[in-house]
Amino acid sequence: MAEAWRVGVTAVAGRMGRALVQAIVAHPELQLAAAVGRSGAAYLGEDAGRLAGVQALGLPVSADLATALPALDVVIEFGPAEAALAHVAACVAAAKPVVVGTTGFSVAQRAKLASASQYIPLVLAPNMSVGVNVLLAFLPAITAALGAEYDVEIVEAHHRHKMDAPSGTALALGRAVAAGRGQRLDDIQCLDRNGIAGPRVAGSIGFATLRGADVVGDHTVWMAGAGERLELTHRAASRLNFAEGALRAANWLRGRAPGLYDMQDVLGLKDFAALQ
């Protein structure tokens, strides 16, 4: 068995932070070595395991990633975009790899992540589940095969607390559809229909957002042709699914060269999609 890799989890009190701690505790090759929360939060100093609802780990939550970094092998980041960028900068300074699951980055913020990946290996993925990534890998071929006459709309549903819309996954699905048509999503996306919105623009990709209660994350790619409809849906039943994907990415980063990677790289789906 490989030597345990020491993992630091940021935004550790969040929904994903807690799921990550639960998954790391159950993982045979990973060890939680730092738990970092928001500066000033009431839970600082609490045991990271207890905070996540598992056994005490003897590891208090701190607010300072930089101090913890020398004793870490990899960092997993699911915090808000600005905080995530600050943590990635600290990883660059300490030459440590990082897995970023945060969504809602602006174009400028994504460019900063790309720059950081010149110095460290960085996995960036809006969805760490196997199912969504298989869908992302095959969607360009599916939409290319259907042809541009099929109207594509992407519908996503999440819990009531989600901050960004459309979800990072919905936008990634949109990019995959656009790629299948040899286009860029920015040029054909329709994010808003309101009032006398007029007929659907041919070739556009529409997005619809639902928010409610405790929905973990549902995504449907809806493809309507004359007289038929193809709908591809992924439903996440638990955040552990995303957390286990993030751990897979963290483990995959062992010995990796600097670069910007995604879950298609981690899961070997790029080679698979290339076989089509």
Ligand SMILES: NC(=O)C1=CN([C@@H]2O[C@H](COP(=O)(O)OP(=O)(O)OC[C@H]3O[C@@H](n4cnc5c(N)ncnc54)[C@H](OP(=O)(O)O)[C@@H]3O)[C@@H](O)[C@H]2O)C=CC1
């Ligand atoms: N890639 C994937 O597979 C997935 C991605 N996500 C993405 O992960 C992100 C987090 O989601 P989720 O866990 O549900 O969100 P939460 O709101 O539950 O957690 C966010 C955490 O960030 C902390 N935080 C807030 N501000 C700061 C700051 N300035 N510095 C450091 N930490 C801060 C919060 O601290 P406090 O608790 O003290 O307020 C909170 O613990 C979102 O972008 C979401 O879209 C989610 C699921 C899967």
Ligand SMILES: O=C(O)C1=N[C@H](C(=O)O)C[C@H](O)C1
């Ligand atoms: O905020 C969430 O919860 C989720 N966010 C990700 C996204 O924006 O795509 C992934 C997942 O659907 C859950």
